[in-house]
Amino acid sequence: MPSRFPIDSHLLTQACTALSAREGLYWIVGGAGSGKTSICQALSVQCGLPVYDMDAHIYGTYHGQFTQERHPVNWAWSTSGNPLAWLLDMSWEEFDSFNQAALPEYLDLLVSDLEAIQPVSGVLIDGGVCNPAVLAQAIPTSQMVCLATAHGWSARLWEESMERQPMKAAVHELPNGEAAWLKFLEFDQRINTTILKECLETEIPVCLRSASDSPAGLAEQVAQLLGIEAGA
Numbered sequence: 001m002p003s004r005f006p007i008d009s010h011l012l013t014q015a016c017t018a019l020s021a022r023e024g025l026y027w028i029v030g031g032a033g034s035g036k037t038s039i040c041q042a043l044s045v046q047c048g049l050p051v052y053d054m055d056a057h058i059y060g061t062y063h064g065q066f067t068q069e070r071h072p073v074n075w076a077w078s079t080s081g082n083p084l085a086w087l088l089d090m091s092w093e094e095f096d097s098f099n100q101a102a103l104p105e106y107l108d109l110l111v112s113d114l115e116a117i118q119p120v121s122g123v124l125i126d127g128g129v130c131n132p133a134v135l136a137q138a139i140p141t142s143q144m145v146c147l148a149t150a151h152g153w154s155a156r157l158w159e160e161s162m163e164r165q166p167m168k169a170a171v172h173e174l175p176n177g178e179a180a181w182l183k184f185l186e187f188d189q190r191i192n193t194t195i196l197k198e199c200l201e202t203e204i205p206v207c208l209r210s211a212s213d214s215p216a217g218l219a220e221q222v223a224q225l226l227g228i229e230a231g232a
Contacts, residue, residue, distance in 0.1 A: 004094060011105060018111040026145075026228065028125065030147075034148060035103075037126055047228050049228075051126055052110070052126065054110070057113070057128070073101045074100060074102050132204055142226075143159070146195060149210075
């Protein structure tokens with residue numbers, strides 16, 4: 001049976017061609033609460049590289065750029081009556097398929113944004129990836145690092161972190177809010193499992209994070225894995 005959300009291989013190939021022409025492109029992947037943003041910020045200070053926050057663009061500026069012709073998967077999501085409810089109405093299989101098909105469309109818009117950055121300049125990409133195996137078709141795995149945490153770490157953050165309360169409140173405002181929240185947490189854990197599984201399968205370096213790790217110390221480990229030198 002054809003997938004509801006087929007991957008646009010043409011967009012993926014175009015993104016691969018454009019991104020492979022750039023030097024100093026590094027991507028930090030990982031689940032919610034794995035420390036991607038804090039590590040990118042620390043790396044930016046240590047190595048002098050700008051940070052491109054994928055999540056901020058996916059849930060922000062990209063919404064005005066999705067078109068039905070070029071980005072049909074994300075256009076359907078962004079123009080639905082309630083994008084959050086639209087996603088949580090899916091089965092896990094549909095949601096995973098959506099994430100895989102959405103990524104080449106994100107990469108298409110990322111390429112456009114990066115054209116405004118000096119070609120000789122490096123850049124750190126923060127997150128925005130649920131399926132690193134798809135990303136590995138566009139950039140070398142040597143330019144990626146996965147941050148991983150203990151099982152249940154992100155669920156506790158979603159429940160307890162004040163910074164994440166707006167999302168919890170938004171989910172609870174949906175019909176059958178409590179059931180929707182449990183499904184949200186289930187999807188979150190499945191995303192974490194998928195990211196780690198795909199990174200291991202594609203030999204993307206994985207850096208395990210514990211509560212005692214400092215951002216600066218972990219950033220040094222990530223820099224070594226990526227081969228980035230201070231002041232690069």
